[in-house]
Amino acid sequence: MKFGVVRFPGSCDEVDAVLACERHGDAEILWHGERDLHGVDAVVVPGGFSYGDYLRVGAIAQFSPVMEAVAEFARAGGPVLGICNGFQVLCEAGLLPGALLPNTELRFLCRQVDVEVVNAGTPFTRACEERQTLSIPVKHTTGRYYAPESTLAEMEAGGQVVFRYAESWNPNGSVRDIAGVCNATGNVVGLMPHPEHAVDPLTGSDDGNCLFASVAELTAA
């Protein structure tokens, strides 16, 4: 299987994302100015500061040529994973519900957190156990997940809350401890923690592998 990892001007985690993907399949970089997804089986929108995060985080990246192709791929049911800034971009693009606001404490956070898998049925969590706790780092300033109450109720009912910060681990004030969500059809997943930074025991945890393994198994099946 082949992963495509998007690179915007200002992306900074795309190389780690490619290295994480390469543990589970082939991977290549997709340049933001191109509409061609090169036949990849899954897309990762990585972390960073796309287009300088000018205006609002993720606001400008949603209109890049590659995102038009990613949106089309997502609407056709293709698996798309947004990590950190990638999650913000997917929310701004309307591919995921909600928005990300500045952390309650207004500080940049960089720490390992415990994240619970709430929905183990998505293309990016099917190799995880439901309620499994993953140790994954977060590093962000704008990670406070927000959606209106009515949307949250629909999301909870439809299994669209995919990851929650484990009890007492919510680092940023996210509503209902939400760390990651999916769209109504489940093929687009976004989360603030960085699974691509947790794929080797050398760096403290390799729990992040299960997200990449999930989609690799799915496309191999």
Place this chain on the structure above:
Amino acid sequence: MLIRPKEGILDPQGQAVERALPALGFDGVANVHVGRLVELDVEDAAKVPEMCERLLANPLIEDYEVLTVE
């Protein structure tokens, strides 16, 4: 365009400024909110609300107000 956090959404930036003002002796300050100002020249002002809805503001979390100067 004046763009500000929607009412009811926690605005920690506004709160931080609100706490800082009394520290400088400016008492009697409440409801501080920090937003942003976008200035532009446009031929057709009727297009501005759509610009706000689609890019300049995120209607889920922000309100906007359009001020016109001829």
